[in-house]
Amino acid sequence: MDIFSPTKRSEVMSRIRSTDTKAEVRLRKALFARGLRYRKNVRQLPGTPDIVLPKHRYAIQVRGCFWHAHDCSRANRPASNTGYWLPKLARNVERDLKSDEALRQLGWRVRIVWECEISSAKSLATVATSIASELQSGAPGGVA
Numbered sequence: 133m134d135i136f137s138p139t140k141r142s143e144v145m146s147r148i149r150s151t152d153t154k155a156e157v158r159l160r161k162a163l164f165a166r167g168l169r170y171r172k173n174v175r176q177l178p179g180t181p182d183i184v185l186p187k188h189r190y191a192i193q194v195r196g197c198f199w200h201a202h203d204c205s206r207a208n209r210p211a212s213n214t215g216y217w218l219p220k221l222a223r224n225v226e227r228d229l230k231s232d233e234a235l236r237q238l239g240w241r242v243r244i245v246w247e248c249e250i251s252s253a254k255s256l257a258t259v260a261t262s263i264a265s266e267l268q269s270g271a272p273g274g275v276a
């Protein structure tokens with residue numbers, strides 16, 4: 133049984149959606165503070181990466197744990213209407229894998245940042261610093 137009524141559920145879902153956006157914004161700010169300059173939501177690239185550093189051929193995808201079915205407690209799968217949600221989430225995951233692969237094929241480094249990885253100020257700082265140093269060293273992109 134879902135703990136939420138359908139109306140409540142869609143309200144919760146829309147809140148989760150805006151949380152995704154918030155995670156992106158937080159990461160962008162943290163990168164900007166480290167002197168990195170980027171482009172946002174680049175439609176010309178597979179999967180429309182959230183944050184792109186063209187000079188480094190480095191793309192960052194910030195993924196919401198729910199929408200992209202992260203294997204963490206934050207993902208909180210809906211318990212009702214699973215016939216609708218599970219295939220939908222599975223399609224998202226499949227699309228993610230394809231677009232990440234397509235980007236790599238084009239010679240881009242792809243860094244996946246999960247919402248839960250940057251949920252605290254401290255973890256956000258850690259991730260942003262690791263991205264900044266990866267760019268400096270030219271080392272291969274992080275593992276998803």
Ligand SMILES: [Zn+2]
Nearest residue numbers: 197202204248
């Ligand atoms: Zn997560």
